[in-house]
Amino acid sequence: MKKKLVSVLLIATAAIFMLAGCQKGEVKDEKESKETITVTDFRGKDVTINYPAKRVVCLLNSGLNDIYMLGAKDAVVGIDKWTYDTEEIYNITSKLDERVADKSLPAVDGSVEKIVALKPDVVIAWSESEEIKALEEQGIKVVGVQVNNFKDVETKMNLIGQIVGKEDRAKEIIDYTNKKLDETKNIVSSIPEDKKLTSVFTWGPTDLDFAGNDSTGNTILEYSGLENAAKEVTKEHFVASMENAVKWNPESIVIWNSQEVTPETYYNDIKWKDVEGVKNKKIVQMPSAFYCDLWTVKYLNAINIVANTFYPEEMGNKNIEKEQKDLMKFLYNKEI
DSSP, X not given: OHHHHHHHHHHHHHHHHHHHHHHHHHHHHXXXXXXXXXXXXXXXXXXXXXXXXXXXXXXXXXXXXXXXXXXXXXXXXXXXXXXXXXXXXXHHHHHHOHHHHTTOSOBOTTOXXXXXXXXXXXXXXXXXXXXXXXXXXXXXXXXXXOOSSHHHHHHXXXXXXXXXXXXXXXXXXXXXXXXXXXXXXXXXXXXXXXXXXXXXXXXXXXXXXXXXXXXXXXXXXXXXXXXXXXXXXXXXXXXXXXXXXXXXXXXXXEEOSOSSOOHXXXXXXXXXXXXXXXXXXXXXXXXXXXTTOTTSTTHHHHHHHHHHHHOTTTTTOOOHHHHHHHHHHHHHSSOX
16 A cells, blocks of 8 residues: 555656646747747738847838837947938937947948848838838848837837837836826926917928928927917928918927028018017927937927927926936936
8 A cells, every 4th residue: 555655656746847847848948939029010011020130220210229229239230321421310329339430330221232131130111111122022021110200109119129129128118208298298288278389390491391280290399288380281291381371370480400490590581570489589499300309209308398498487497408318318328
């Protein structure tokens, strides 16, 4: 009887160890099996890529900045020419990536041959890019991106976080962004309607290149407590007639970081002299394409600047320089 009992115990013990061994093996297999991931890009296309992607060609500067914010710099093997050709962007990006500083990170947009030669796990490109079809015909995995509003910025961050295996950091950035947005939203929502200003957002290159209501420019106005005087237009970017500009009579004007259009463009042009925003000198311009990048979560900085310009008391006369410095430290984990 004792022998039978011992035998049963030995068999049971062996079974427990075997079961434990199998469970560990399944966990290991599960980790090893996640060698690929399928993501859905802005075209609605499912793209299966290596996970995490270790060789990324990023053909949009905003996507490149997302990757830096996510802490996945080493995954980048190719970038866009604009990053090198735009002086401010190049100078600041050089502080984030030594390969940009010494120009050893190749700019490959416009050359399918150069992109293919880099053997990327994935290429991140604007959805309307003409290169996508040619790249996909060469067997290159491409993730298309389109940004028209802040929701798209969030989606882009999550998407790139999935690609480079930094989902937790992407969530951390988005949670931080939404918290800051809510703080500003609560302030501007308390401003009486009769004190809120109407506005237009000018993209340039002319003084009549405005943002319609389906655009990042419109979202900047809304979150800053301004009403888009051109909201009847649904386009992201359109050229208005002077007749409509006078009819809309915006009480303020917000200008993107344009080289062609500045506040003086409006102040010095007689045809604008009777428009409220010009007459009362309520015009502000984004001082930096990098620090106010509307296609990344750095739009927070742009909102701070605009809201603090037109509603300084309500915003508590924020120290914009400090706010910007703190934001960059959180996003890039370094002072820039």
